Amino acid sequence: MPNTNADLMQQLNAFTRREHQPDEVYLFDLILCDNEIDRDGDCFSDAALDTLCKLFVGVTGIFDHNPKSGNQTARIFRTEVVEEPNRRTKTGAVYRCLKANAYMIRTAANADLIREIDGGIKKEVSISCAVGQQTCSICGANRLQKPCTHIKGRSYGGSVCYAVLDSINDAYEWSFVAIPAQRRAGVTKTMGGASPDAETAALRQSLAQMTQTLDAVTEELRKDVVRLCYQQGETACAKALADSTIHMDADALLDLRKSLRQGSAVYANSPAAYQAQLANPQSDGGTASPYRMQSGTGDAV
Numbered sequence: 001m002p003n004t005n006a007d008l009m010q011q012l013n014a015f016t017r018r019e020h021q022p023d024e025v026y027l028f029d030l031i032l033c034d035n036e037i038d039r040d041g042d043c044f045s046d047a048a049l050d051t052l053c054k055l056f057v058g059v060t061g062i063f064d065h066n067p068k069s070g071n072q073t074a075r076i077f078r079t080e081v082v083e084e085p086n087r088r089t090k091t092g093a094v095y096r097c098l099k100a101n102a103y104m105i106r107t108a109a110n111a112d113l114i115r116e117i118d119g120g121i122k123k124e125v126s127i128s129c130a131v132g133q134q135t136c137s138i139c140g141a142n143r144l145q146k147p148c149t150h151i152k153g154r155s156y157g158g159s160v161c162y163a164v165l166d167s168i169n170d171a172y173e174w175s176f177v178a179i180p181a182q183r184r185a186g187v188t189k190t191m192g193g194a195s196p197d198a199e200t201a202a203l204r205q206s207l208a209q210m211t212q213t214l215d216a217v218t219e220e221l222r223k224d225v226v227r228l229c230y231q232q233g234e235t236a237c238a239k240a241l242a243d244s245t246i247h248m249d250a251d252a253l254l255d256l257r258k259s260l261r262q263g264s265a266v267y268a269n270s271p272a273a274y275q276a277q278l279a280n281p282q283s284d285g286g287t288a289s290p291y292r293m294q295s296g297t298g299d300a301v
């Protein structure tokens with residue numbers, strides 16, 4: 001594995017029209033990407049990293065977001081996949097990253113830029129590549145061919161959904177991102193296959209089904225609540241409460257059902273309180289009533 005400057009210069013000169021001396025070029029290395037889950041909920045497979053390792057050799061980098069850097073470019077002349085055996089990704093895999101060696105021809109115009117790279121100011125790297133396969137970690141579907149309804153970052157049965165990127169077809173470019181506020185530069189992925197519209201359509205369809213199910217369950221819940229409302233008799237008050245359930249959503253119905261059940265439990269334990277309430281419905285003795293949201297403890301008989 002070459003790691004001396006002489007070795008690097010030899011590899012670098014394979015990319016230049018004439019042989020350059022060490023003082024003519026500025027050498028630096030950078031991490032292009034890794035197998036950790038990125039901010040989009042994607043991670044590269046081992047095979048994808050190996051493919052990118054081959055494809056990025058010779059690729060030119062750009063320094064975007066900086067109008068002064070018009071003609072300043074750097075080029076990758078060597079890459080390797082570096083493994084850190086003691087480090088694990090969020091998925092539990094051994095951490096692997098794609099490291100690249102790049103060079104710039106030293107000129108008066110890029111002296112400032114070189115100082116910035118040396119000083120660690122420009123260390124955020126963004127890459128752009130073409131991805132042919134995006135596999136869902138939950139169901140195994142290639143989301144580019146057949147979008148599934150699992151949402152990245154959401155947990156399903158204790159497993160967080162993410163997508164594994166594979167079948168890399170091309171490596172377009174890499175660039176330094178000079179926006180310090182940006183948390184991570186990340187990867188721009190051009191996905192082949194199904195369009196994002198297909199994924200949206202699949203999610204919409206799933207949402208419509210879930211809404212339908214929720215509506216049906218809410219209606220069942222409402223009937224249950226109405227039944228509880230009339231449990232203590234068909235009073236005007238009970239009817240008013242039962243009628244109001246038509247405007248309640250599932251959360252409000254669940255709250256009301258809980259209160260009504262607690263209220264009826266109190267009456268079940270204290271028939272005297274119920275009799276007292278029936279004898280004098282206007283009384284406000286603090287007794288738990290199913291028509292009061294706050295159920296009491298039944299001690300005010």
Ligand SMILES: [Zn+2]
Pocket residue numbers: 136137138139140141148149150
């Ligand atoms: Zn899925």
